Structures are given as structure tokens and as C-alpha cells.
Amino acid sequence: MTGADSGRGAILRAARKAFARQPYAAVTLRDIAAEAGISASLIVKHFGSKEGLFDTVADFTGAADALLAVPNAVLGRHLVLTLLRYRREQGSDLLVRVVFAAGSGDERALLRERFRDQVTRRVEHRLAGADTGLRAELIVAHLLGLGAVMAVDQDGLAATADPEWIAERYAPGLQVLIDG
Amino acid sequence: MTGADSGRGAILRAARKAFARQPYAAVTLRDIAAEAGISASLIVKHFGSKEGLFDTVADFTGAADALLAVPNAVLGRHLVLTLLRYRREQGSDLLVRVVFAAGSGDERALLRERFRDQVTRRVEHRLAGADTGLRAELIVAHLLGLGAVMAVDQDGLAATADPEWIAERYAPGLQVLIDG
Numbered sequence: 596m597t598g599a600d601s602g603r604g605a606i607l608r609a610a611r612k613a614f615a616r617q618p619y620a621a622v623t624l625r626d627i628a629a630e631a632g633i634s635a636s637l638i639v640k641h642f643g644s645k646e647g648l649f650d651t652v653a654d655f656t657g658a659a660d661a662l663l664a665v666p667n668a669v670l671g672r673h674l675v676l677t678l679l680r681y682r683r684e685q686g687s688d689l690l691v692r693v694v695f696a697a698g699s700g701d702e703r704a705l706l707r708e709r710f711r712d713q714v715t716r717r718v719e720h721r722l723a724g725a726d727t728g729l730r731a732e733l734i735v736a737h738l739l740g741l742g743a744v745m746a747v748d749q750d751g752l753a754a755t756a757d758p759e760w761i762a763e764r765y766a767p768g769l770q771v772l773i774d775g
Numbered sequence: 776m777t778g779a780d781s782g783r784g785a786i787l788r789a790a791r792k793a794f795a796r797q798p799y800a801a802v803t804l805r806d807i808a809a810e811a812g813i814s815a816s817l818i819v820k821h822f823g824s825k826e827g828l829f830d831t832v833a834d835f836t837g838a839a840d841a842l843l844a845v846p847n848a849v850l851g852r853h854l855v856l857t858l859l860r861y862r863r864e865q866g867s868d869l870l871v872r873v874v875f876a877a878g879s880g881d882e883r884a885l886l887r888e889r890f891r892d893q894v895t896r897r898v899e900h901r902l903a904g905a906d907t908g909l910r911a912e913l914i915v916a917h918l919l920g921l922g923a924v925m926a927v928d929q930d931g932l933a934a935t936a937d938p939e940w941i942a943e944r945y946a947p948g949l950q951v952l953i954d955g
Binding site for chain 2: 616691693694695696707710711715726728729730732733735736737738739740741743744746747748751752753756760761764765767768769771772
């Protein structure tokens with residue numbers, strides 16, 4: 596990873612936190628730059644503007660692509676492993692930032708809408724059989740719950756133990772919802 | 776419900792949100808009173824002080840008592856139904872406020888510690904067999920995930936549909952982790 600790449604990652608981590616926890620108008624590039632330990636001009640270089648940065652933060656397409664990259668027959672295990680490995684490698688979560696944007700007005704509502712369209716609805720379209728809408732929400736619940744537990748107890752087993760061992764315990768409940 | 780009781784509930788809902796999202800020092804009784812639509816003196820009457828109010832917010836004993844009130848053989852279904860019914864009746868979640876306190880310093884760390892001791896550890900002590908610590912975290916993940924999905928999409932099926940129908944889909948994955 597080059598210095599420029601790691602700067603981009605630090606900006607995104609700081610921006611995800613800021614946009615999820617504060618109203619859009621209250622977020623400043625200066626605060627994000629301070630949190631990321633870089634200069635505000637580097638944010639402008641990478642993302643153009645606050646709008647550009649928000650658009651990137653509110654985009655779950657890449658996360659959904661990675662999570663849904665395998666056939667349904669092996670999807671439960673892949674979902675769990677992808678989430679856990681991303682957390683361990685990047686120190687952040689693919690999805691859970693949407694929870695911090697819950698219950699608020701303004702652009703945070705847009706973040707939740709994008710999540711529903713780009714994650715929950717895409718999961719739903721992968722499902723066959725009955726109750727696809729509910730099953731999709733419950734699959735997403737499994738993933739947000741895993742992200743939440745790792746965020747709440749960063750020294751806990753879910754956050755630190757071997758992903759394969761966790762997937763063995765957690766993926767079967769997910770796979771049942773996928774199979775329908 | 777008397778007027779005094781409903782005032783207490785409104786205070787608690789506002790306080791849970793405030794203590795989970797802001798540093799302890801930044802939380803004021805005046806702001807909580809404004810959010811709850813009551814007077815600050817009514818908070819003092821019910822809870823004594825900011826410390827007293829925080830102690831009540833950071834106490835998950837009642838939630839754990841309600842969630843764990845049945846034998847393990849039927850616990851999965853009971854966990855899901857209790858969480859869903861509380862949400863529908865009270866308009867708030869038994870557990871998910873802990874997620875909003877994630878990643879912060881100060882008294883919010885105490886809220887997370889209490890949660891671990893009063894919820895996750897109590898679940899763990901109910902389990903027999905192998906990997907009880909990990910299974911307890913994953914059971915809690917299921918519950919936090921359900922709370923998260925209802926918070927993120929308040930018009931979604933998880934937040935609005937018949938609890939029995941949801942339990943039928945969601946409880947089996949939980950019960951597997953309980954049975955071990």
C-alpha cells in the first residue's frame with residue numbers, strides 16, 4: 596500500500612464515522628482531516644468536495660459486490676468470512692456504519708436508503724421461495740449483528756478469534772435463511 | 776399508565792439516546808428534558824441526579840431478566856419474541872443502545888462493560904457444551920442485529936410484521952447456538 600492509498604483509507608474511515616454520527620451540515624472537511632491525521636487539501640485531491648466524499652461513504656455497492664460474490668449454496672459461510680476478514684484486515688466494518696445513522700433526519704436518511712437499495716434489496720433478489728423480503732432483512736440482521744458485537748467488544752472472541760471457527764458456528768443460521 | 780409513569784419512560788428513552796451518543800460530560804439534564812418534553816426538575820424527582828440517571832440507563836439487568844426468563848429448550852423463540860414485542864409496545868429497543876456507545880472513551884466504555892457482564896456473560900452461563908463464550912457472543916449478535924435492522928428501516932418487515940412470523944424464521948438459527 597502506498598502512502599497515498601493509506602491516506603485515502605484513513606480519510607474514508609474518518610468520514611464514515613463523521614457522516615454516520617452527525618448531521619450533514621455539521622460535518623467539516625477540517626474535522627475529518629484532523630481525525631484522519633492528514634490535511635484538508637488531501638481530501639479535496641481524493642474526493643473533490645464534501646459532496647463527493649459523502650457519495651463515497653454512502654455507497655455500499657463495493658461491499659455488496661464482495662459479500663455476494665459466490666453462489667447461494669455457499670453464500671452463508673462466504674458472508675461471515677468476508678465480514679470478519681475485512682474487519683481484521685481493515686480495522687473497520689463493511690456495513691455497520693449504517694446503524695449509527697439510524698433514527699436521524701437529513702442526509703443520514705439517504706445513507707439508510709442507499710443501504711436498503713444496495714444491500715438488503717440485492718440480497719432479496721438473490722433469494723427464491725417464500726418470504727424473500729423478510730428473509731433478506733434477517734440475513735442483513737445477522738451481518739449487522741456480527742459487526743455490532745465486534746464494535747461493542749473489540750477484545751471479544753467475535754472480534755479476535757479465527758474467522759473459520761466463527762463461520763462454523765454462525766454461518767449455518769444464515770444459510771438456512773438463504774436456502775428458504 | 777399514569778402521567779408520572781409515562782414521563783419516566785420518556786426521560787429514559789431520551790437519556791438512553793443521549794448517553795449512548797455523547798460523552799458523559801456533554802450530556803445535560805436540560806437537553807434530556809427538552810428531548811423528553813418534560814421539565815429538568817421532573818428528572819431530578821425520578822432519578823435524583825445525572826449520575827442516578829446514567830446508572831439506570833447503563834443497567835441491562837431488567838432486559839436480561841426478561842430475555843432469559845424461560846428454559847433453554849424454548850429460549851431461541853422467546854428471545855426473538857421478547858425483543859420484537861418490546862420494540863412494538865415501547866417504541867424502543869432493549870439492547871441496541873449499546874451499539875451507539877461503541878468505540879468511544881469515558882463512561883460509554885462503562886456502558887459497554889455493563890452490557891458484557893449483564894447480558895453476554897449471563898447468556899454464556901446459561902450454555903453447556905463447547906465454545907460457550909463464542910456462542911454467547913453470537914447469540915447476542917443475533918439480538919443486536921435484529922435491533923439494528925429495526926432501527927435502520929423502521930418501515931421494514933422486521934420492524935412491522937407479526938412477531939410470530941418473524942420468530943419462525945429467525946429463532947431456529949438462535950436455538951442452534953443455544954443447544955450447542
